[in-house]
Amino acid sequence: MKYELDKSCQNAEQAAVNCKLSAEIIVNNESINDFLNQIASDKKFSFMDILDFYGKEISGVQKIIKSNPYIYKLRLFVHSGSVKEIIPLLYKEDRIADLKWGRDGVPPTGTWCFDYVDSLEQADDPDGIARIASLITRLNDYRYGRYGIVESAVTMENMFPDLYHSTASDRTCFVDQAGNIYSSPELSDLWSSQKEEIMEFLHANEQPDQMDNGAVCKKTKIGGEEVLAGCVKIKSIQGYLIRIVSTKNDKMILRSSRIEFLLLWIAIVTVLLLFSNRQVTHILRQFYEIYDTVYRVQQGNLEVRVQNMSRDEFGVLGIELNTMLDRIQKLMEDTLQRELLVKNSQIKALQNQINNHFIYNVLESVKMMAEIDEKYEIADTVSSFGQLLRYSMRWKSGYVKVEEEIEQIRNYLALVNLWYDDEICLRMTIPQEILCQEIPKMSLQPIVENSISHGMREYTHDTNIYMEGEITGEDCYIRVTDFGCGMEEEELLQLHKRLNGEREDNSGQESGIGLKNVHDRLQIGFGAEYGITVESEQHCYTRVTIKIPYQKRKRGLT
Structure with a gap:
């Protein structure tokens, strides 16, 4: 209540200040005061003079007043019988007799008059005319005495809005300096019947030390009823705002509030229980679904997955479980594929190891016979073929050094050159560190074989195969390049698809291992990021690059 009374007091103070400022517009305007003095001296004015005065001064004042929402009317009453009235601003002084x-x-100047009907306002509906409060200011001159009166008015509803929103249980009134009570018409009889008690309460609390800090509120009895009463002084108009709130129904209101609070609390608890039950049911459903999935995996079913995953922690757990099962299944498939490749390699090796000693002995006998007959070229050829055959049939270990693989490539080229009139030479630029690296056996020879069989099949003159190597970071690269017929784009694309497993590999030969086989064995041995890549341009070149990890512990350097 104290805050509301202080706010109403500030509103009334603001209205009073606006009335005073609007009156000072007239009081401090020298042009208006000179004109009014001349009227008071009975000077005659023509209609054009009055019209010019209205256009220059009066209209300017009206614009200022219209821009202020607090001001209802600003009227100037002139003591002259000959002046023409300019409504609604300029009136003759004898009109004040119609006002309260x-x-x-x-x-006197500074007098406030409250709650009266504006009888000078012309309206079709008399009941629609506003009730106003006004500040009276007299205009005096030492020569002519009083030459005018200024009425600065504001509506009672704008000045005291709480008066017109009162009820019998919560009502507000305004008491002026003379002790008159102003309220809404509906409650005027109630305020009149309790006037003495109201004035006693006001006199008991109007000491300056009590109202210096704003409104004063106390519990008291008025009209035989316990009420909470408050009052605040409006200094600019020397009056008081009084508000009375009945406490008769406080106990009933408190009891009703308690019942409402209890019902609200029960409703909240019920909603919380229902929500908790739903959440627990949802969590348990997720838990049992994950538990069932784990149990079925334990029984050996790796195809099962968690379904209907939510966005909570159990949903995240289900997603991670599905991801783990996918990875396990993928690893198992990869492991199975590797085992199949190893078994196939072992079977091929076993097929090739047919009576090895018999073949070696025959070749050695042929070599000795050639040397006895001084057929040294035949002896060298048989020796190269024997070394190549022995290398290809020896599978005690699946890995060899790069330099061992290159040595067998030289033997292979020595035999190949027997078939051609022109010589195919091997040119190398490979660091010693790479020569000491280990790679899967028969990794380089199939690449050289493909270069001869496919890349150089149309050439009839001497040519070279270039082999170079480099170390970049933690990886080794070995490139085998032939400057033969190259490949068309479509043929190169199909080769890439075979290497990536997108189509069946048909590149293998009866006496060798295909590029796809080399690529798979490199990935099995070193990882998916390693293997071979092929670059080619038709009628220019074909380059096959082998990527393997750089293993410092196997460099074999002194």
């Missing part, structure tokens, strides 16, 4: 504050003569 002018019936008993002109009041």
Whole structure:
């Protein structure tokens, strides 16, 4: 209540200040005061003079007043019988007799008059005319005495809005300096019947030390009823705002509030229980679904997955479980594929190891016979073929050094050159560190074989195969390049698809291992990021690059 009374007091103070400022517009305007003095001296003015005065001064004042929402009217009453009235601003002084504050003569400057009907306002509906409060200011001159009166008015509803929103249980009134009570018409009889008690309460609390800090609120009895009463002084108009709130129904309101609070609390608890039950049911459903999935995996079913995953922690757990099962299944498939490749390699090796000693002995006998007959070229050829055959049939270990693989490539080229009139030479630029690296056996020879069989099949002159190597970071690269017929784009694309497993590999030969086989064995041995890549341009070149990890512990350097 104290805050609301202080706010209403500030509103009334603001309205009073606006009334005073609007009156000072007239008081401090020299042009208006000179004109009014001349009227008071009975100077005659033509209609054009009055019209010019209205256009220059009066219209400017009206614009200022219209821009202020607090001001209802600003009127100037002139003591002259000959002046023409300019409504709604300029009136003759004898009009004040129709107003409440002018019936008993002109009041002193600074007098406030409250709650009266604006009888000068012309309206079709008399009941629609506003009730106003006004500040009276007299205009005096030492030569002519009083030459005018300024009425600055504001509606009672704008000045005291709480008066017109009162009820019998919560009502507000305004008491002026003379002790008159102003309220809404509906409650005027109630305030009149309790006037003495109201004034006693006001006199008991109007000491300056009590109202210096704003409104004063106390519990008291008025009209035989316990009420909470408050009052605040409006200094600019020397009056008081009083508000009375009945406490008769406080106990009933408190009891009703308690019942409402209890019902609200029960409703909240019920909603929380229902929500908790739903959440627990949802969590348990997720838990049992994950538990069932784990149990079925334990029984050996790796195809099962968690379904209907939510966005909570159990949903995240289900997603991670599905991801783990996918990875396990993928690893198992990869492991199975590797085992199949190893078994196939072992079977091929076993097929090739047919009576090895018999073949070696025959070759050695042929070599000795050639040397006895001084057929050294035949002896060298048989020796190269024997070394190549022995290398290809020896599978005690699946890995050899790069330099061992290159040595067998030289033997292979020595035999190949027997078939051609022109010589195919091997040119190398490979660091010693790479020569000491280990790679799967028969990794380089199939690449050289493909270069001869496919890349150089149309050439009839001497040519070279270039082999170079480099170390970049933690990886080794070995490139085998032939400057033969190359490949068309479509043929190169199909080769890439075979290497990536997108189509069946048909590149293998009866006496060798295909590029796809080399690529798979490199990935099995070193990882998916390693293997071979092929670059080619038709009629220019074909380059096959082998990527393997750089293993410092196997460099074999002194």
